[in-house]
Amino acid sequence: MSFVADRRRATELRLVIFAGLITAGAYTLASLGKNSVIPPRILPFLAVLLLVLVSAHIAVRLLAPGADSTLLPVAALLNGLGYVMIARLSERLAGLQTTWTFVGVIAFTATLIVVRRVNDLARFKWSFFVVGAGLLLLPMVPGLGFSSGGARIWVNIGPVNFQPGEFAKIALALFFAAYLAESRELIRNGTWRVGRFLLPEPRDLLPLLGAWGFSVVLMVGQKDLGSSLLFFTLFIVMVWIATEKAAFMSIGLGLFALSATTAYFVFDHVQTRVSIWLDPWQSYRGRGYQIAQSMFALGSGGVGGTGLGLGDPTRIPEAKNDFIFAAIGEELGLFGASALLIAFLLIIGAGLRTAIRAKRDFAKLLAIGLTTIVGMQAFIIIGGVIRVVPLTGITLPFVSYGGSSLVANYVLLALLLRISDNTAKRLGEAPDQMSAVERFEAARARRRIARSGVTE
Amino acid sequence: MNRRIGKLALAFFALYVVLFAQLNLIQVGRKSTLDDDTRNTRQTVKNFNDPRGDIVTSDGVVIATSIASEPGDDFDWQRTYPEGDTYTSVTGYFTFAYGATGVEKVENDVLAGRTAAQQISGIGALFSGRDVTGDVEVTIDSRIQEVAKTALAGREGTVVVLEPATGAVKAMYSWPTYETNVVATHDADEAEAVFGYLDAAPGKPLLVNAYQERYMPGSTFKIITTATALDAGLVDDTTIWSEESEFLPPQTIDPIQNYGGKVCGGDLVEVFRRSCNTPFARMAIDLGPDAMVDAAERFGIGAKIPIDLPAPAASEFGDVDYFEQNLPLLGIGGFGQGNTTMVPLHMAMVAASVANGGVMMKPHVVAATFDQDGRVLRRTAPTAWRTPMSPATADRLTNLMVEVVNSGTASCCLRLSNGVQAAAKTGTAQLNMAGEPERSHAWIVAFAPAQAPRYAIVVMLKGTNAEISEGTGGTLAGPIASRVLDVALSR
Numbered sequence: 001m002s003f004v005a006d007r008r009r010a011t012e013l014r015l016v017i018f019a020g021l022i023t024a025g026a027y028t029l030a031s032l033g034k035n036s037v038i039p040p041r042i043l044p045f046l047a048v049l050l051l052v053l054v055s056a057h058i059a060v061r062l063l064a065p066g067a068d069s070t071l072l073p074v075a076a077l078l079n080g081l082g083y084v085m086i087a088r089l090s091e092r093l094a095g096l097q098t099t100w101t102f103v104g105v106i107a108f109t110a111t112l113i114v115v116r117r118v119n120d121l122a123r124f125k126w127s128f129f130v131v132g133a134g135l136l137l138l139p140m141v142p143g144l145g146f147s148s149g150g151a152r153i154w155v156n157i158g159p160v161n162f163q164p165g166e167f168a169k170i171a172l173a174l175f176f177a178a179y180l181a182e183s184r185e186l187i188r189n190g191t192w193r194v195g196r197f198l199l200p201e202p203r204d205l206l207p208l209l210g211a212w213g214f215s216v217v218l219m220v221g222q223k224d225l226g227s228s229l230l231f232f233t234l235f236i237v238m239v240w241i242a243t244e245k246a247a248f249m250s251i252g253l254g255l256f257a258l259s260a261t262t263a264y265f266v267f268d269h270v271q272t273r274v275s276i277w278l279d280p281w282q283s284y285r286g287r288g289y290q291i292a293q294s295m296f297a298l299g300s301g302g303v304g305g306t307g308l309g310l311g312d313p314t315r316i317p318e319a320k321n322d323f324i325f326a327a328i329g330e331e332l333g334l335f336g337a338s339a340l341l342i343a344f345l346l347i348i349g350a351g352l353r354t355a356i357r358a359k360r361d362f363a364k365l366l367a368i369g370l371t372t373i374v375g376m377q378a379f380i381i382i383g384g385v386i387r388v389v390p391l392t393g394i395t396l397p398f399v400s401y402g403g404s405s406l407v408a409n410y411v412l413l414a415l416l417l418r419i420s421d422n423t424a425k426r427l428g429e430a431p432d433q434m435s436a437v438e439r440f441e442a443a444r445a446r447r448r449i450a451r452s453g454v455t456e
Numbered sequence: 457m458n459r460r461i462g463k464l465a466l467a468f469f470a471l472y473v474v475l476f477a478q479l480n481l482i483q484v485g486r487k488s489t490l491d492d493d494t495r496n497t498r499q500t501v502k503n504f505n506d507p508r509g510d511i512v513t514s515d516g517v518v519i520a521t522s523i524a525s526e527p528g529d530d531f532d533w534q535r536t537y538p539e540g541d542t543y544t545s546v547t548g549y550f551t552f553a554y555g556a557t558g559v560e561k562v563e564n565d566v567l568a569g570r571t572a573a574q575q576i577s578g579i580g581a582l583f584s585g586r587d588v589t590g591d592v593e594v595t596i597d598s599r600i601q602e603v604a605k606t607a608l609a610g611r612e613g614t615v616v617v618l619e620p621a622t623g624a625v626k627a628m629y630s631w632p633t634y635e636t637n638v639v640a641t642h643d644a645d646e647a648e649a650v651f652g653y654l655d656a657a658p659g660k661p662l663l664v665n666a667y668q669e670r671y672m673p674g675s676t677f678k679i680i681t682t683a684t685a686l687d688a689g690l691v692d693d694t695t696i697w698s699e700e701s702e703f704l705p706p707q708t709i710d711p712i713q714n715y716g717g718k719v720c721g722g723d724l725v726e727v728f729r730r731s732c733n734t735p736f737a738r739m740a741i742d743l744g745p746d747a748m749v750d751a752a753e754r755f756g757i758g759a760k761i762p763i764d765l766p767a768p769a770a771s772e773f774g775d776v777d778y779f780e781q782n783l784p785l786l787g788i789g790g791f792g793q794g795n796t797t798m799v800p801l802h803m804a805m806v807a808a809s810v811a812n813g814g815v816m817m818k819p820h821v822v823a824a825t826f827d828q829d830g831r832v833l834r835r836t837a838p839t840a841w842r843t844p845m846s847p848a849t850a851d852r853l854t855n856l857m858v859e860v861v862n863s864g865t866a867s868c869c870l871r872l873s874n875g876v877q878a879a880a881k882t883g884t885a886q887l888n889m890a891g892e893p894e895r896s897h898a899w900i901v902a903f904a905p906a907q908a909p910r911y912a913i914v915v916m917l918k919g920t921n922a923e924i925s926e927g928t929g930g931t932l933a934g935p936i937a938s939r940v941l942d943v944a945l946s947r
Contacts, residue, residue, distance in 0.1 A: 241460040284495055292495070298482045299490030300498045312498050334483040341472050341479075352465045356458050364457055368464065375468050379475065388478050 005430035008069040009061050015073030016053045023049060023080025026308055030088040030331075033309020049080070056105045060417060063112035063437065066424025067417035070350045074343050075398050075413050079104075079406070081340070082399035085327050088309055089320045093401055100403040104410035111414035113437055118419045122362040125178030132171030135164035139222055165227050166395075166408035170415070173234060173369035180242035181361035188243045223269060226380055226394030232256055233376045238369050242361070277390035290317045294385050297330035298337075305333025320401040322393050325385045340399070341382070348375040354420040357427075363419045370412050504552050505532050509567045509589035511547050511559055514626075514823055517598040519543040520550075520560065520636075529642055535560075537636040539598075542605050544633045545614075545664040546596055546625075546821055548766070549640055554651055558664075559592055559821060561766050566590035566825040566833060574827050590833060593823045595624035603943040604629040607936040612659050613898075613917035614666040614800045615936060617944055620808035620903060620912045622838035623817030625763075626944065628801070632661040659920070667761055667768045667819075670797035671916060674883030674929065675715075675731045675865075676899045677792025679806055679853060682728065683845040684751035685739045686852055697721045703734040705741055705784040712737045712787055715884065728856040729864030731882065733791045740790025745779035748786060755806060755844040756816060761799055762841055763819045771798045792883060804914035807881070807901035809842070810857065811909030814850040816842040854879050858906050869934030870902060873942045878904035880937070882929035887919050895919045900933035904941050911944045913937050 024046040031039040039045065053076050060067055079101060087094035115121060121128075180187075187200040236252035263270045272287055280288035280295070293316045300306060313319045313327035320327075329337040351371025358364040374397050381400075384391035395405040424430040434442060482490070490496060511520035520543075522533040535550045537543065548558015556564060565571045569588035577588075604615035604627040617627040634654055641647050654662050663669055685691045699721035702711040712734060714720045720732030727735040740748050752758065752773035761768040773796055779786040788794035798806075801819060809816035817838055824835040845853070857879035861870045865882040872878050883899030896919045903912040915933040 237464060241457050241464065244457060244460055295482060295486075296490055296493070296496045296498055298479070299487045300496075302483055302487050312501055315498065315501075329479070329483065334479060337479055337483070338476060341475055345469065345472050348468050349465065352461050352468075356461050361457070364461075368461060372464075375471075379468075379471050382475055383471075383478075386475065386478050386482060388474055 003066070003430055005066040005424055008067070008424075008429075009057075009065060012060065012069040012072055013054070013057050015070065016057045016076055017050065019073050019077040019080055020046070020050045020053045022077060023084060026081060026084040027087065030084050030308035033307050033331075034088060035309075052101060052105055056108060059105075059109040059112055063109070064417050064421035066430025067421040068350050068354055070346055071413060071416055071420075074346045074350070075409070078340070078343055078398035081328065082324060082396070082401070084308065085313075085324055085331070085399075086320050086401045088331075089314060089327065093320055096403070097401055097406075100406045103403065104406045107407045108410040108414045111411050112418060115415065115418050116438070118363050118366065118415065118422055119360050121174055121366075122178040122181060125175050125182075128171045128174040128178070132168045132175060135168035135171065138164045163402070163404040165224065166404040167411075169227070169230065169234070169373050170370070170408060170412055172231065173238075173373060174366060176235065176238045177362055177365035177369050180238055180365055184242040184361065187239075188245060223267075224393075225263075225270065225273065225390075226377075226384075226392030229380055229392055230373065230376055230394065232259075234369055234372050237372045238365055241368055242365055273390040273392065277384075277387060280387070290323065291385075291387060291391060293317065294323055294326035295387070297326045298386065301330040301333045301337075303334045305329075305331050305336055307331060321395065322381060322391075322400065323385055324396055324400050325382050328399075329386075344375065344378045344397075347371070350420075351375075351416055354416055354423070357423045358419055359423065359426060363422065367416060367419045370416050373412065374409070500552065501531075503568060506568045506570075507533055507587040507589050508535065508550070509569070509591040509826075509828075511543075511563075511567075511592045511594060513543075513594055513596045513598045513601070515598050519594070519596075520547045525642070531642055534642065535640045537640070540637065541633050541635045542601060542629070543596065544636050545628045545630045545666060546594055546765075547636065549636050551640055551647060552642065553644060553647055554639075557766055559594060559765070562764055563590075563592045563822060563825060566592060569828065571833065573833055577827055577829070577831075588828055590828065591826045591830075593826070594821050595619075595626060595823045595836075596628070596821065597626045597944070597947060599947060600627040600940060600944045601629060603627075604940050607939045608915075611917050612665075612920050613915070613933075614664075615940060616666050616801050616804045616914050617940060618804050618808045618817075618819060618912045620811035620909050621817070623805075623808070623819045623841075624823065624836075624838070625801075625819055625821045626911065627940065628664070628666050628821070630665045632657065632659040633664075634661045659918075664765075665800065665916075665918075667763055667765060667799055667801040670769050670771055670799045670802075671897050671918065672794075672885035672887065673792040673796060673798040673803055674885030674897060674899055675733075675791055676803050676806075676881050676883035676901050676929070677796055677798065678728065678731065678736050678790075679810060679857075679881050679901070680751065680755055680844075681736045681739050681743075681748075681790045682724070682856065683810075683849050683853055684743060684747065686849040687751075687845055688743060688747060690739060690742055691724055693724065696723055697727055697732070697735040697738070700734055703737055703787075705737065705787045707782070708784045710784070712784065725856060725859050728881075729859040731860075731865050736791040737787030738790075741783055741787045745776045745783075745786055748789070749773065749776050749779065751844070754842055755809075756802065756842050757798075761801055761805075761819065763801065764822050764836070768801075769799045771802045772796065792885060800914050800916045803899065803901050803916070804912050805841075806844075807857075807903050807914065808909075808912035809844055810850050810853045811879070811903040811912050812850075813847045814843055814845040815840050816844055854906055857881055857902075861902070861906075865928065865930040866900060866902070866934050868930055870900075870930075870938050870941075872904055872938060872945065874945075876904055876941075876945055877906040878902050878938075878941060879906040879909075880934075882934065884928040885919070898927060898932040899929040900937045902937050902941065904945060911941060913941060913944075915940075 028038060028042055056072060083097055086097050190199040192199045192201050240249040276288045276291055280291035284292050297313055297316050308331050311330040313330050316323045316326050348371055351367055355364050355367035358367055377394055377397050381394045381396050383389040395402055397409045425432045508522045510518050512518050519539050520537050522535050525531055525534045546559060548560045550556045550560040567590055569590055574588050574590055600617050608615055608629060608631055610631060612631055614630040618625055638650055699719050701717055701719045702713045704711040714733045720730055757771040757773045760770045785794045789796045805816050818841045820836045822836055825833040827833055860866045861878050861880050866880040870878050870880050880900055880902035885897040887895040898917040901914045903909040915936045917932055
């Protein structure tokens, strides 16, 4: 008996290898462009790359055989192109990024192992709330948190620096999804009569508003505008879809306008961001420099790009990180940059398809939340880099340099795949049999039972 | 909820379409605006990283070349100047942040291999992997340039040697100058410090005072006044100026005095060799504003020096309206004082035009340019610029200038080796007002051999210190000119 799932995995394998070959090709071109030599270790590089990608694929095949077939290959392509650009900017960081990719794939596999049925997670909503809030608070802990690039969003534990916000966003998406799945009917059909209106009971709304307000206020306190904006959007989108009421969208947008205006007048750094966005040239020698360099880089790329390794992206401050999109736009041109946009649209498409197919409210809302995180985060930073919105520092998912971001996004990806696999099992697209891990654990349990001599 | 999810998908799609539209706007619509922005260093960096050819003197000394940068440098090539500051006035510099000047600037396309001819002939080089760069040969002779530097001996001023018949610059050295290798550093902080220092330094070392600045010429200007008076028929060999120590021009009660208030007079040979002032003041006033301003223009005063180097200055005399109202100043201008200012190179050109039968050639420092295979791209053809005087007048002036050397203001100091006869005119441009401490520029213009001139020279010492102010053009500038001409003529 052949399952849709088998075809999906076959497609995924081909696409993953394709992404690997594109990455290796780009890596070779970048080296040729920069140093006029074919990288001496290109074959080992290709071997390791394919090994990592195929391992991730095998993990999906064993642990989530019915999952969507495009998410992993597209993420791999983004990760690969980002790696090529980082390697082209700094060989030292490339080594670290390799490590983070390994850790990311391990975290990806671990998530698939630990989370078997996504709906089980709904039970832990308050834990997720506490974890999310705790992670967000961490950078404020004296001696632990520190500022870099103007935002206090870093935590130092032993030798490892990480941005807890990257993980907090997943925890909060889990909390929002679980809470809304549970109380969406209560919030939707208000029972609290105020004049002519029926409003949701404050009791139902409060935890939600509390969680959201807490995170946003905290983000603002840490001057992390990008994450604040991301959380705001995440919250509004999830409430809007859960309640199916446009009023909540309007209220959300109203709240957004209000807090944005307040932030503008209260915080200097918000005003600075806006004025740079409106006219970066005016403060070319100061804060507008980065955006101006980004414009120069994109302009010099033109339609076809300068070619990998042939541009000058080191002139853009933070090209490896927040501004990696400008570096890609310079060397790969409008074509390459558009390909990146399409890659993110594919992720969004696959994520929302997963949401539509999911049956339970929690899984649906979680898929929406996770997709919104990736889609909005990419939009916020790309829009900031190309001056569609004011620039707020945040990483480009899967592409930017950085361990926290990469690992968190691989976990996020694994959750999406898990939701889609659960759906596939339900719809009979994948054999509803025990996974390898489940078989292993069942066998172990049988042995234990046999040893203890307990009989049924 | 699924209908809402569809809407969310549409919303995301719309957001990404906005990104795509903006990307088009930047990468296609505004591309040329961004590329042409002066603050966009991308093209500059690319150019700066190109390999670059050599600059060599006419006798084959390499004065600018590129070597591979040290590891860790931001750029592949380091521009070096093997002769230090000796040729700074000619080569200029080639830097990243501060651009280029001198030959480095005017022949940038040749040196970087970007002329059309080089690009076409360089297509083959794409496959062989060779660099397409060009070399520039300058007219400078290394021995003359070196002696010019040695003879000037760190005094503020300049020495320029020309070939009268071609306008080729055989030596051009100015002080203060700067060490080109220091300026060419790739260290941005060091470059900023060096340029900041040079920009504020006294004596403006970043400007080549030989052709980018102008100074009061003093009596060397009498060549121009005399040529004009001779060509106009105002004076001839029979003209006699009575002995006088001062002359009261119209419109004033303040008489014009001879140098040191001496009594001075006689025929043209006499007043020229002794460099009396009053006869030339009378000549200028008798010629009148129209004729004098006209003559100044014929000599190229008021026009930028047509040299093949960046940002040349223009000499200044004054306009007709101004002199109509200020006849005494016209008289003073007749002997190179007052508001008259001359670019030193221009004074060498004036002497050279006397040596060249009255034709003033365009000065040039680029002799020829070559492509990567040594084929000539362009060779500079000698071009006449002005014809300020008749051949007969040039002849008479030559005789006058010979007398200056033999028995006049330059007799102290311009006896050349092997009995070669030089022709010269000295100048001592008084800078101080009456009652102030003496301060003057010391000048000499000369050419040799007088009857078959090979070289014309200007030496100008700025009147910045007491030593210079004590002497005259003859005693201070004369020995320098003598030393440089001796070396030049031995070549």
